[in-house]
Amino acid sequence: MSTTESRYFDVGTETMSADAISAMQLEKLPRQLRYMQKNAPFHARKLAEVGADPRDIRSFDDLAKLPFTEKSELRQSQAKHPPLGDHAAASLRNVVRVHASSGTTGTPSFVGLTRFDKRRWVECIARSYWSQGLRPDSVFAMGMSIGFFVGGLPVAAAVEEIGATLLPIGTGASDRLIDSIRAMGATALATTPSYATYLAEIARDQSGVDVAELGIRNVMVGAEPGGGIPEVRNRIEALWGARCTEAIGNADVITIHSAECEAGDGCHFMVPDYLIMEIIDPETGCVLPLDSPQVEGELVFTHLDRQCCPLLRFRTRDRVVVNTTPCACGRTGPRLRCIGRSDDMLIVRGVNVWPSAVKDVVMGFRPQVSGELLISLPDPGPKVDPPVAIKVELGDGEPDSGLAGRIEQALRAKLIFSAKVELVSRGVLPRTEMKARLIEYS
Numbered sequence: 268m269s270t271t272e273s274r275y276f277d278v279g280t281e282t283m284s285a286d287a288i289s290a291m292q293l294e295k296l297p298r299q300l301r302y303m304q305k306n307a308p309f310h311a312r313k314l315a316e317v318g319a320d321p322r323d324i325r326s327f328d329d330l331a332k333l334p335f336t337e338k339s340e341l342r343q344s345q346a347k348h349p350p351l352g353d354h355a356a357a358s359l360r361n362v363v364r365v366h367a368s369s370g371t372t373g374t375p376s377f378v379g380l381t382r383f384d385k386r387r388w389v390e391c392i393a394r395s396y397w398s399q400g401l402r403p404d405s406v407f408a409m410g411m412s413i414g415f416f417v418g419g420l421p422v423a424a425a426v427e428e429i430g431a432t433l434l435p436i437g438t439g440a441s442d443r444l445i446d447s448i449r450a451m452g453a454t455a456l457a458t459t460p461s462y463a464t465y466l467a468e469i470a471r472d473q474s475g476v477d478v479a480e481l482g483i484r485n486v487m488v489g490a491e492p493g494g495g496i497p498e499v500r501n502r503i504e505a506l507w508g509a510r511c512t513e514a515i516g517n518a519d520v521i522t523i524h525s526a527e528c529e530a531g532d533g534c535h536f537m538v539p540d541y542l543i544m545e546i547i548d549p550e551t552g553c554v555l556p557l558d559s560p561q562v563e564g565e566l567v568f569t570h571l572d573r574q575c576c577p578l579l580r581f582r583t584r585d586r587v588v589v590n591t592t593p594c595a596c597g598r599t600g601p602r603l604r605c606i607g608r609s610d611d612m613l614i615v616r617g618v619n620v621w622p623s624a625v626k627d628v629v630m631g632f633r634p635q636v637s638g639e640l641l642i643s644l645p646d647p648g649p650k651v652d653p654p655v656a657i658k659v660e661l662g663d664g665e666p667d668s669g670l671a672g673r674i675e676q677a678l679r680a681k682l683i684f685s686a687k688v689e690l691v692s693r694g695v696l697p698r699t700e701m702k703a704r705l706i707e708y709s
């Protein structure tokens with residue numbers, strides 16, 4: 268455990284050299300794979316399909332020959348072998364908690380944790396909040412759903428592990444959240460980027476409260492890509508008069524695997540003792556070497572220390588840009604910026620278009636627009652015929668007659684696709700407390 272003065276929560280792991288990390292991971296990997304083979308029929312089958320023996324997996328090249336695990340396989344595993352699936356390598360008797368994610372398909376996906384798993388999550392997640400600036404003297408307002416959500420109880424436990432004061436408020440009652448922040452003198456707020464914005468607007472419009480006066484110094488966002496969008500982050504920082512930092516995680520893997528430091532330039536991969544991270548070309552499945560400063564690809568994880576629901580080469584579908592240049596903070600983990608979910612990417616006449624990038628361009632037109640938008644598609648993508656219909660909500664400023672055309676021009680110039688922008692009145696587009704939806708199917 269670190270002291271208030273320390274820059275790191277776990278200096279040994281956070282500043283470990285690349286060679287030491289490789290050695291540690293290659294020592295743990297065969298042990299984890301043997302455990303999975305022995306205790307989870309799902310993994311035993313997958314290893315048998317390629318004739319792999321965990322004892323022979325001695326290098327990252329060996330790992331790269333093993334099959335990926337897809338989210339759809341986990342869903343099938345769970346449907347066939349309820350409640351957790353036969354990829355779960357521990358029995359319910361040894362599971363102390365179950366989390367669930369609703370996922371994009373609507374069917375909840377369950378994730379079990381043993382006592383050991385729960386402990387490992389807490390240690391790992393605590394590093395990320397420390398890195399984002401949480402300290403024992405912080406008062407932490409939890410503006411995320413508690414319940415089944417992996418961002419709930421594990422985050423609460425990590426905050427307590429640091430020794431900060433936890434306010435487990437949750438979502439659903441914005442006025443209570445604001446009142447509690449004020450009453451308890453909260454200094455940090457954890458929430459989604461869309462809720463951070465929503466909360467500030469609701470407080471202003473319904474109660475005349477300027478959230479910048481509440482004394483929050485750190486807004487810590489995650490669970491959706493917005494925190495990495497410069498315009499979204501600038502807006503959150505302006506609204507709250509606070510620093511905004513981002514963390515990235517995955518419900519099936521761990522609540523948070525990467526988080527920003529004080530440099531605020533991407534999220535350091537924080538848990539090399541818990542996960543092996545691979546970046547792959549999503550088309551070919553080939554592992555991309557991290558030998559240039561900016562590598563773009565899909566995040567793939569393999570557990571090293573998981574008892575209940577360990578995963579082998581799990582394709583997260585998160586598209587990231589990895590920055591491998593050294594960081595002033597001294598942490599050695601490469602820095603990730605999530606640019607979106609592979610599932611969300613649109614292809615317009617051969618050009619990749621990320622909804623988060625569209626949002627960034629549209630936010631540049633504030634205050635004439637509110638920043639809310641909805642991309643309307645006739646069918647699920649990824650291929651979309653131009654022009655792409657986008658509803659853009661008007662803001663406080665007086666719109667001029669050429670606004671829609673200027674947004675279309677900016678999208679064409681910056682993202683190289685043609686859009687048909689329809690301006691709609693302020694407040695018309697749905698506000699969500701949790702994940703912001705940027706796409707609708709008409």
Ligand SMILES: [Zn+2]
Nearest residue numbers: 528530594596
């Ligand atoms: Zn750093």
